[in-house]
Amino acid sequence: MVRTCNDFQQEQPQFKFGVLALQGAFQEHIHMLQNISQVSSAIPIRKAEQLETIDALIIPGGESTTMALIAERSGLMEPLRKFVRDEKPTWGTCAGMILLANEANKVKKGGQDLIGGLNITVNRNQFGSQIDSFESLLHINHITTSSDDLFPAIFIRAPIISSINSSNVEVLARLEHDIGETDASSIVAVRQGSLLGTAFHPELTNDDRIHKYFVQLTQDHYNTGKGRN
Secondary structure: OOOOHHHOOOOOOOEEEEEEOOOOOHHHHHHHHHOOOOEEEEEEEOOHHHHHHOOEEEEOOOOHHHHHHHHHHOOOHHHHHHHHHOOOOEEEEOHHHHHHEEEEEOOOOOOOOOOOOEEEEEEOOOOOOHHHOEEEEEOOOOOOOOOOOOEEEEEOOOOEEEEEOOOOOEEEEEOOOOEOOEOOOOEEEEEEOOEEEEOOOHHHOOOOHHHHHHHHHHHHHHHOOOOOO
16 A cells, blocks of 8 residues: 655665656656755656666656657557556656556547556647646645645646546546636546656656656655565
């Protein structure tokens, strides 16, 4: 069971993190990870062999179709799928969550290659274009601690989770109010075992609680006896 952020202990072992760096907001994730004492290193991932050197991976926001095309052309798509199949901790933010989903709606003509792993269906670009970006305060299970404690979530051309397709998927956060034609209570963050998905961009805030939560998730995963790199 993943502990809350309040249980985060500085004496815990360190882990090696990678951030997929093909396109999108990868550097911001690296900077945030580097400020967490339990992270021994945080590196950009551009080659398949680099996946063998890390304990956990973040797939950042960006443009999911572009990221998938670059990954395929650079020989990364299958290694990424294997990383997820091997139950290595992986977190997708915005476009990264789309890539981690098993199914995606509102895709571009010709379809959308996915890494898969999260047993969810997502709607791409649920809220419209870049000019429709917004910030919303959220309650997030395991992360916010009271009704007054909220996380500042930034949504940029964001997806939503339109369907949970397995009882193994835990809903972590929903919208607090209607956004345009998107209903309040729409799901925007989930966890399934060692996989995490958020429709928004925590790396663009000054709040590192979700990054710390992912580090905790990683530690708890390897504490169960899973092998490390």
